[in-house]
Amino acid sequence: MTEWTPDARELADLELLLSGAYAPLTGFLTAAEADGVVEQGRLPDGTPWPDPITIALPDGIQPGDQVTLKDPEGAAVAVMTVVERDGHHAAGPVEPLDAPAYGPFARLRRTPEDVRKELPDGEVLAVTMRGPLDSAALEDVAATAEELDASVLLMPLVFGESGPSVVRAALTAAGRLPGSTVVAVPLAPREDVEIDLELREHVARNYGATEHFAGPAPVTIPGPPHRRGLVVFFTGLSGSGKSTVARGLRDALLERGGRTVTYLDGDVVRRLLSAGLTFSREDRDLNIRRIGFVAAEVARHGGLAICAPIAPYAATREEVRAMVEDVGADFLLVHVATPLEECERRDRKGLYAKARAGLIPEFTGVSDPYEEPDDADLVLDTTGMSVERAVGAVLTLVTSGGWVR
Ligand SMILES: Nc1ncnc2c1ncn2[C@@H]1O[C@H](COP(=O)(O)OS(=O)(=O)O)[C@@H](OP(=O)(O)O)[C@H]1O
C-alpha cells in the first residue's frame, strides 16, 4: 500500500471528513463534484456545499489504489481509496485509522456525534472563532443565547501557529458564558470570505448548531521587526562572494548587538547536516530544504539566521521563503550576482579549472544550471567591489527594514 503525507490544509480537511464535521462528504471530491461546488455551490445531487474539498497526490497513484495518509510525524491517520485522478488531484472516500491523540488541546478535538450527544435539548448557538471575542461580541453572544433560550457551543477554528491561542481565547470566553461547551475544530480559513462563512455554518450545523454566530476576524498586529524572526538567504554561484559577505554580515551584527545570530555556514552544513549528499538536483534540493528547515526553526523563535548556499533552483528557494513566512518570520533573498567569468577568474579553490577539465561533474555554472532569481530583495555584483561595501549594502537592507536597530 502506498503512503503519503498531505500538506497541513489537506490534513485539516481530512480530519473534518473523518470526524463527520464535513457531512455529507465522506471523501475528497471528484472533478465533477468540485466543478459543481465552484459553479453552483452544490454537489451533483443538489446538496448545497460551499467549497471544493480536494487533495493532491503524487503522480504514480492511480484509481483503484489504496493510500495510507500520514501526518508529518508519521502517524497513519486514514486510508483513502482512490476512485479518480484529475491532474494532480485525486478523489475518493477516506476511512479512519487510529487518530493521533497528541497536539495542543487534543482533548478538545471531538467529533460532532460526541458533541451532539452531550448538548442539552433545544436551540444551540454555535460561535465559530478565529480570534478572541471582545467584550462587545461576548455580550452579543450572551444576549442572543438568552433571547433564543439556547445553549452556547464555542468552536475555536484551529489552524497553523495561532491555533492554541484561539483555543485559549475560547476557554476564556467559556468562563464568562456559564454552561457553554468548547470544541476545537481544525477548519483552515478560506480566502473568499463568503465561502469561509458558509463552510463555518455547515460545520457548525453538523455539530448540532441551530444558530451560528461568526466571531470577528482576528486583528493580527505583527511584532516590531526587530523582535521578529529573520532569515537572510544568500544565493549565487560558487566564488560569487556569498560566504565572505555572509560572514561579514554576521560579524557586523554581533558587533552591533541586540540580536542573536545563527550562521549556517555552507561547509559546515555539507559536513554535518547534509553529510553524504551529492550535487544531483534531488540532493541539492534536499540540502536547501534542510537549511530552510533549520533557519525557519531559528526564525520561529524570533532569531536571525544567515544562510549562504548556492541554492540554484528557484522553486526550492521559494519553498524556503514559504517555510519561513509560515512561521510568521521574514525572509530576505540576497542574490550575489557576480558573473561567472569573475567567479571563474577568482577560482579560489581551483574548482572551476577542475570542472572545465571534466574532473567535477554537474558543476554549477559550468555543467549544471543556476536559475537567476527574479524575487531578490537585493542584488549584489561584487566585481570590483570591496567586501566592506558589499557587507554594508546588506546591513543597510537589514537596518532600513527595522530588523536591526
Ligand atoms: N558540482 C558542484 N557544483 C557546485 N558546487 C560544488 C560542486 N561540487 C563541489 N562543490 C562545492 O560545494 C559548494 C556548494 O555547496 P552548496 O551546498 O552551497 O550547493 S547547493 O546549494 O546544494 O547547490 C561550493 O562551495 P562555494 O564555493 O562555497 O559555493 C563548491 O565548493
Ligand SMILES: Nc1ncnc2c1ncn2[C@@H]1O[C@H](COP(=O)(O)OP(=O)(O)O)[C@@H](O)[C@H]1O
Ligand atoms: N566584494 C566582495 N565580496 C565578497 N567576496 C569578494 C569581494 N571581492 C572579492 N571577493 C573574493 O571573492 C571570493 C569569494 O569567495 P566566497 O565568499 O567563498 O564565495 P562563495 O561562498 O559564493 O563560494 C573570496 O576570495 C573573496 O575574498
